[in-house]
Amino acid sequence: MSLEKFGDSFINFIYSLAKSQVLGEYDGIKVPNSCLAEALTLSEVESPRRSDKHKKGDFVEKIVAKSWIDRKITEEECVEIIKSAIMKYDLKERNEERRAIIEGFKDLLNEIKKRG
Amino acid sequence: MSLEKFGDSFINFIYSLAKSQVLGEYDGIKVPNSCLAEALTLSEVESPRRSDKHKKGDFVEKIVAKSWIDRKITEEECVEIIKSAIMKYDLKERNEERRAIIEGFKDLLNEIKKRG
Numbered sequence: 001m002s003l004e005k006f007g008d009s010f011i012n013f014i015y016s017l018a019k020s021q022v023l024g025e026y027d028g029i030k031v032p033n034s035c036l037a038e039a040l041t042l043s044e045v046e047s048p049r050r051s052d053k054h055k056k057g058d059f060v061e062k063i064v065a066k067s068w069i070d071r072k073i074t075e076e077e078c079v080e081i082i083k084s085a086i087m088k089y090d091l092k093e094r095n096e097e098r099r100a101i102i103e104g105f106k107d108l109l110n111e112i113k114k115r116g
Numbered sequence: 117m118s119l120e121k122f123g124d125s126f127i128n129f130i131y132s133l134a135k136s137q138v139l140g141e142y143d144g145i146k147v148p149n150s151c152l153a154e155a156l157t158l159s160e161v162e163s164p165r166r167s168d169k170h171k172k173g174d175f176v177e178k179i180v181a182k183s184w185i186d187r188k189i190t191e192e193e194c195v196e197i198i199k200s201a202i203m204k205y206d207l208k209e210r211n212e213e214r215r216a217i218i219e220g221f222k223d224l225l226n227e228i229k230k231r232g
Contacts (some may be wrong), residue, residue, distance in 0.1 A: 002141075002142060002144060003142045004130075004144075005142075005143055005144030005145075006132050006133075006136055006142040006143055008128060008144045009125075009129045009132040009133075009144040009145070010132075010144075012125045012128065012129070013125045013126060013128070014127075016121075016122050016125040017122075017125075024139045025118075026118060026119045026122040026181065026185070027118045027121055027122055028118060028120075028121030028123070028124045028125040028126075029121075040212040048231070063199070066192040067143065068210035075191075081167055083177075092146045105162070
């Protein structure tokens with residue numbers, strides 16, 4: 001059982017799809033764990049106790065995956081939430097893209113929290 | 117434009133989902149490029165001329181992605197085709213899983229070819 005590994009593949013796919021739709025050209029991205037950790041810190045979702053960056057990233061992978069598996073959120077909804085956040089950034093510039101990813105997943109986490 | 121990178125994230129996701137459903141527990145997998153190359157060789161899809169393993173793997177990533185983007189095949193259909201192939205193998209054993217991946221993507225490529 002490795003829900004966070006599954007979540008990793010789900011997150012890379014939905015972010016790659018969101019970015020591709022925003023740019024109008026296809027691209028594939030490995031979302032950095034550090035961005036997911038930062039998104040969690042900035043979100044309204046409570047972090048696990050005494051968790052470092054790595055554990056926080058895994059935690060995000062798990063809750064995003066679980067929410068999709070439990071049909072609380074669809075793949076299309078995830079992509080739309082991320083797109084709304086990242087479209088304000090220059091995704092061709094590395095630091096801007098980091099900020100875009102952080103905001104996108106912060107918004108996704110907040111929506112997941114809202115849906116319980 | 118990097119359709120093969122997008123295809124990489126799509127392929128990792130659909131294979132991870134297929135494997136998770138077969139095993140009844142979630143897991144995330146990075147599908148090796150060498151397995152995709154081997155699947156192409158065994159399939160009815162013609163390989164690009166003078167292509168090595170790396171180029172063949174990229175080619176598979178591109179045509180699977182393109183087929184899904186163009187709505188010739190759905191994500192669910194991809195997962196079902198892969199599941200039908202890999203369920204015959206012991207996915208907990210590394211060499212068996214390689215053979216499972218090769219057969220799964222060979223079948224997917226043949227279905228994509230059939231649909232034109």
